[in-house]
Structure formats: C-alpha cells, structure tokens
Amino acid sequence: MASVKTVNDVNLSGKRVLVRCDFNVPFDEHGKISDDTRIVGALPTIKHLVAQGAKVILCSHLGRPKGEKNPKFTLAPVGVALAEQLGQPVTFVEDCVGETVEKAVAAMEEGQVLLLENVRYYAGEEKNDPEFAKQLAKVADAYVNDAFGTAHRAHASTEGVAHLVDTKVAGFLIEKELEFLGSKTSTPERPFIVILGGAKVSDKITVIEALLEKADVMLIGGAMAYTFALALGKTVGDSLSEPDKVETAKACLAKAEAKGVKFLLPVDNLTTDKLDFGNASVGQTQIAEGNIVDGWEGVDIGPKTTELYKAEIAKAKTILWNGPMGVFEIDASSKGTFAVAEAVADADAVSIIGGGDSVKAVKKAGYGDKVSFISTGGGASLEFLEGKTLPGVAALETK
Numbered sequence: 429m430a431s432v433k434t435v436n437d438v439n440l441s442g443k444r445v446l447v448r449c450d451f452n453v454p455f456d457e458h459g460k461i462s463d464d465t466r467i468v469g470a471l472p473t474i475k476h477l478v479a480q481g482a483k484v485i486l487c488s489h490l491g492r493p494k495g496e497k498n499p500k501f502t503l504a505p506v507g508v509a510l511a512e513q514l515g516q517p518v519t520f521v522e523d524c525v526g527e528t529v530e531k532a533v534a535a536m537e538e539g540q541v542l543l544l545e546n547v548r549y550y551a552g553e554e555k556n557d558p559e560f561a562k563q564l565a566k567v568a569d570a571y572v573n574d575a576f577g578t579a580h581r582a583h584a585s586t587e588g589v590a591h592l593v594d595t596k597v598a599g600f601l602i603e604k605e606l607e608f609l610g611s612k613t614s615t616p617e618r619p620f621i622v623i624l625g626g627a628k629v630s631d632k633i634t635v636i637e638a639l640l641e642k643a644d645v646m647l648i649g650g651a652m653a654y655t656f657a658l659a660l661g662k663t664v665g666d667s668l669s670e671p672d673k674v675e676t677a678k679a680c681l682a683k684a685e686a687k688g689v690k691f692l693l694p695v696d697n698l699t700t701d702k703l704d705f706g707n708a709s710v711g712q713t714q715i716a717e718g719n720i721v722d723g724w725e726g727v728d729i730g731p732k733t734t735e736l737y738k739a740e741i742a743k744a745k746t747i748l749w750n751g752p753m754g755v756f757e758i759d760a761s762s763k764g765t766f767a768v769a770e771a772v773a774d775a776d777a778v779s780i781i782g783g784g785d786s787v788k789a790v791k792k793a794g795y796g797d798k799v800s801f802i803s804t805g806g807g808a809s810l811e812f813l814e815g816k817t818l819p820g821v822a823a824l825e826t827k
C-alpha cells in the first residue's frame with residue numbers, strides 16, 4: 429500500500445496551513461487540563477511548520493458540544509497550554525469559520541500560530557457538510573492532518589476539507605502512530621490481549637467482533653461491561669449501558685466462543701448509590717457479584733475481577749488497552765483501572781495504551797514511561813487495528 433505524504437515531503441514556507449489536531453484533552457473537576465499528551469504530541473509538526481515560515485492555523489474539536497456554541501467546550505485553555513509548550517504566542521480566534529477567522533488569518537505573519545475555536549460548535553463538522561468544509565478551506569493554501577485520535581471520523585475538518593485543497597499531507601504524529609501500530613500489531617507476539625473499557629460503548633463495541641479475529645484474550649471493563657451483562661440476562665441497575673447494543677454484545681460472545689478467544693467479563697463490580705462526577709465523589713459503595721439492583725450503579729471492576737485480569741495480563745506478550753476499567757477520576761472508583769495499569773506496566777510484553785482518558789489514567793498512576801507506546805487515539809487505534817482505512821488518512825496524498 430502506498431504510504432501517506434507527510435509535512436517532510438512538501439515545502440509549506442509562506443503558505444497558510446490549516447492543521448487539524450486532536451486537542452480533545454481531559455480536564456479535572458476544577459477545569460484544568462489534566463493530561464497534555466495530545467498537546468505535546470502535536471508539537472513536532474507545529475514547530476516544523478513554524479520553522480519553515482508557514483502561517484499555522486490550528487483547528488480541533490473538544491468534547492461533544494453537538495453542533496452548538498457552548499463555553500464548556502472552548503479550546504481557549506488549550507491555546508494557553510500550547511503557547512507555554514511552544515514558547516511563542518498562540519492567537520486564539522473565537523470562531524473557526526467566517527469573517528473573524530478570515531480577518532485574523534489575513535493579518536498573520538510567517539511563523540505565527542493561530543488556534544481556532546472548537547469545530548464541533550457547528551453541526552456541519554460531524555455531518556461532514558461540504559459547505560462547512562468549504563468555509564474551513566477558505567483560509568487555507570494547504571491542509572495538514574495530525575489528529576490521529578480523530579482520524580477514524582469522516583468529519584469536515586478531518587476528511588471533507590482535504591478534498592478542497594491541493595496540498596494535503598499528514599503530520600509527524602499521524603506518521604508515528606501509523607508506523608508503530610502497523611509494525612507491532614500486524615503480526616503480534618502471542619498471547620495478544622485486548623483490554624477494553626471506558627464510556628464510549630456504542631462506538632467501541634462494534635470493533636470487538638473484528639478484534640476477535642486477532643486477539644487471544646479480551647478483558648472487558650468500564651461501562652462496556654454492563655451492556656455485556658445485559659446480554660447475559662443480568663440486571664445492571666443504574667449502570668451506564670446501551671440496551672440497543674445488546675444484540676451486538678450477544679454476537680460478540682457467540683463469536684468469541686466459536687473462535688476460542690478467552691473473553692472475560694467482570695465477576696464482581698464496585699457499585700455506588702450516588703455518583704457525583706462534578707465533586708469527584710461517590711456515595712455509599714458495595715461490591716456486587718452478579719446482578720446490580722436499581723438505585724445502584726457500577727463504577728469499577730471489583731477485587732476478584734482485578735485479580736483475574738492481572739493474572740491474564742501477566743501472561744501476555746502483546747497488550748492493547750483502551751478505556752478505563754471504571755470512573756478512575758474519582759479515587760473511590762479508581763482501584764481497578766490503576767491495578768490494570770500497574771499490571772500492564774509490569775508485563776513482559778509490547779504494551780500499547782490508546783485513548784485520551786486511558787493515557788491519562790496510566791500517566792496518573794505513574795506508569796507512563798513503563799509502557800511501550802502511548803497512542804493518542806483510542807477509537808482510532810482500535811479501528812486501525814481492525815484493518816479499517818481511517819478516513820482522515822485516506823483523504824491525504826500518497827507517495
């Protein structure tokens with residue numbers, strides 16, 4: 429397969445370059461950026477373009493504001509953090525399309541950096557609306573995609589806009605991610621364990637079927653586990669689950685059995701009668717084995733599950749982990765995630781951690797340096813592994 433062109437293959441000196449980054453970073457309960465991996469990951473490309481004398485126009489999404497302007501999802505704090513990391517000013521523009529942006533870009537000098545406001549403030553972004561893509565492209569002579577974490581989305585700023593400019597190449601982060609994930613997961617050393625959790629159940633449950641073709645063992649935690657519990661006829665109380673994905677879950681269970689893949693689900697869960705995310709606290713807690721009753725919500729894997737999972741992880745030669753085992757942002761429900769992080773760090777294996785929150789968890793636990801590769805993409809790394817073409821990469825030029 430032809431490889432994608434990168435910023436190294438083109439000269440963007442003096443050009444207005446629209447750079448799509450994934451600045452979808454996690455925040456703590458005080459509104460502070462709690463993990464800057466995705467900002468740091470974007471620096472090599474930005475620095476390269478600045479050094480070349482390009483006019484660097486950065487854009488990104490943050491969270492899921494659903495097509496509406498909502499200050500909760502502003503990228504302004506990212507601009508501040510980025511300026512610190514770059515050691516040069518980053519001009520924040522309070523819109524991502526339209527006159528404000530056009531004026532700001534017209535005033536740019538070579539080597540200057542601009543950060544546009546959240547592209548998901550417009551519904552056209554996720555719909556990949558050609559009109560919205562056209563507005564984004566209006567200020568750009570060239571397009572660089574370095575948003576690996578969003579490369580699995582065919583959105584206006586990740587895919588549509590690429591069709592409207594002549595020069596469209598990948599940044600260094602996408603290049604690095606594709607190289608590492610491609611080389612380590614095409615013929616993984618076995619046993620190959622995939623650990624899946626987190627909250628984006630409907631996004632990620634669909635990749636399980638494909639991953640069952642590759643993995644020897646799958647360990648399921650986080651909210652993902654409760655949709656599987658429903659598939660097994662259990663009750664999950666108030667736990668986050670997606671009943672409309674129960675059939676998918678059943679199909680996964682059947683396929684795992686047919687393929688001889690060891691598919692482990694929690695045998696116990698930490699439950700609470702109150703989850704207060706804003707204040708980072710939980711109410712009463714108890715361990716539930718089997719059913720979870722109404723009024724109670726699963727927030728972490730339990731101690732028995734943790735031991736089971738640790739034992740499997742210790743045997744692995746290749747590990748891919750996406751999605752925390754519980755609501756790890758709150759101390760009381762962080763034990764399962766941190767124990768799994770420790771087991772992954774200690775394993776004599778190639779270990780790949782992907783996803784904004786999973787990476788935050790591993791770093792918070794102090795194991796960031798002990799894993800083989802930190803990927804800035806959760807869903808993106810899973811879809812890449814699944815063998816899917818990532819739309820954000822497919823839209824770029826090839827060599």
Ligand SMILES: Nc1ncnc2c1ncn2[C@@H]1O[C@H](COP(=O)(O)OP(=O)(O)O)[C@@H](O)[C@H]1O
Pocket residue numbers: 625626627628629649650651668726727728750751752753754755756757782783784785786787806807
């Ligand atoms: N049992 C659970 N109930 C509710 N939320 C959960 C549960 N387990 C994990 N989460 C949440 O999942 C979020 C991360 O999910 P996700 O975005 O899928 O992972 P990543 O960002 O690593 O790809 C975290 O904020 C965590 O609190």
Ligand SMILES: O=C(OP(=O)(O)O)[C@H](O)COP(=O)(O)O
Pocket residue numbers: 450452491492577578581628782783784785804805806807808
């Ligand atoms: O955080 C992200 O994905 P991830 O949770 O799979 O790592 C990306 O920024 C994509 O965000 P989206 O899943 O809202 O499209």
